[in-house]
Amino acid sequence: MKALKLFGPRDLRMVEEAMPEPASGEALLRVRAVTVCHSDIHYYRYGRIGDTVSDTPLVLGHEFAGEVVEAPAGADDLRPGDLVAVEPAVSCGHCRYCREGNPNLCQNLLFAGIPPMDGGLREYVTYRPEFLFPLPEGMTAEQGALLEPLGVALHAWDLAKPRVGESVAIVGCGPIGLLLVQLARIAGAVPFVAVEPLAYRRDAAAELGAEALDADDDLDARVEALTDGHGVDVAIEAAGTMPAQEEAARIVKRGGRVVLVGIPPEDQMAMTHHVVRRKGLTIKVARRMKLTYPRAITLAQRGMIHLDPLVTHRLPLEEGDRAFRIVEAYDDGVVKAVVTP
Numbered sequence: 001m002k003a004l005k006l007f008g009p010r011d012l013r014m015v016e017e018a019m020p021e022p023a024s025g026e027a028l029l030r031v032r033a034v035t036v037c038h039s040d041i042h043y044y045r046y047g048r049i050g051d052t053v054s055d056t057p058l059v060l061g062h063e064f065a066g067e068v069v070e071a072p073a074g075a076d077d078l079r080p081g082d083l084v085a086v087e088p089a090v091s092c093g094h095c096r097y098c099r100e101g102n103p104n105l106c107q108n109l110l111f112a113g114i115p116p117m118d119g120g121l122r123e124y125v126t127y128r129p130e131f132l133f134p135l136p137e138g139m140t141a142e143q144g145a146l147l148e149p150l151g152v153a154l155h156a157w158d159l160a161k162p163r164v165g166e167s168v169a170i171v172g173c174g175p176i177g178l179l180l181v182q183l184a185r186i187a188g189a190v191p192f193v194a195v196e197p198l199a200y201r202r203d204a205a206a207e208l209g210a211e212a213l214d215a216d217d218d219l220d221a222r223v224e225a226l227t228d229g230h231g232v233d234v235a236i237e238a239a240g241t242m243p244a245q246e247e248a249a250r251i252v253k254r255g256g257r258v259v260l261v262g263i264p265p266e267d268q269m270a271m272t273h274h275v276v277r278r279k280g281l282t283i284k285v286a287r288r289m290k291l292t293y294p295r296a297i298t299l300a301q302r303g304m305i306h307l308d309p310l311v312t313h314r315l316p317l318e319e320g321d322r323a324f325r326i327v328e329a330y331d332d333g334v335v336k337a338v339v340t341p
Helices: 038-046 141-160 175-186 199-207 219-226 243-251 275-281 291-301 317-329
Strands: 004-007 013-017 027-035 063-070 085-086 125-126 132-134 168-170 190-196 211-213 232-237 251-262 284-286 311-316 334-341
Touching: 004 141, 013 219, 013 317, 027 085, 027 141, 038 317, 063 125, 063 251, 132 291, 141 175, 141 291, 141 334, 168 175, 168 243, 168 251, 175 190, 175 199, 190 199, 190 219, 190 243, 199 211, 199 232, 211 219, 219 243, 243 251, 243 275, 251 275, 275 317, 311 317, 317 334
Parallel strands: 168 190, 168 232, 190 211, 232 251, 251 284, 311 334
Antiparallel strands: 004 013, 027 063, 027 125, 027 334, 063 085, 085 132
């Protein structure tokens, strides 16, 4: 089978590998869609995220969906031909953190596309059935792959705990940011603000009903004007930059909440201490997602969250390197690039 492997920074190569053989209890999937995430770009650009280094050839791609080729005995909800969304985080289920209901914090966690576990940018993959979620009739493989970033957005929203009628700012309008904008709309946030330096992404947020603001355009004063001079109740940073962290702290009100979702390349957190201290802010950091797939499927199936408009580029596996270059450079109006093995 074909697989796209990262051999070093910006060194993606197509390779031929043997077909994977499912172990006892595993399903065999044909990968149908993989969407490129900016955490993939960290590995593509630097060969690492924080202290997790890719020092052997690695198949990237953790946002993916596949078609069941072989289902294991006893997996009654899986049948050959079914489309499934794949939960990339394979938790152990028995460590302290799993038992506490936090599988995203599992101390034995394996994650697709993160060393040492290969991801979805290949034609076939084997997977444990408890981490596969059958898609309802009518849902596509692309939508199934996008349930992963929707899950990240849902987890961040859960951490922020905004109440109906509270004001919310989303800082950064990439795919997760635009999904958070949609959550703000359906959850009754008033007003909900989107902060984004790229004009085409601001326009996308505005089309979803957000007050779309440029980060460089007197941001503090404009947010105060929208919130009776106080700032927003909740700010969720989804940009993955240190300036965005600071912006989130600046535009939230005294006693407000800040949730950090993005992964900055500097591997640092930075907020002006006197701003955070004097406002008495609550700051939370989102770690991927937690038990979100059933809700994400429901929101997408019922048309409450729209996934299709996020997809701006579609490329075959043979052009996977081009997909990464487009996403890295924010080229050609990209929001989400889908690779189809």
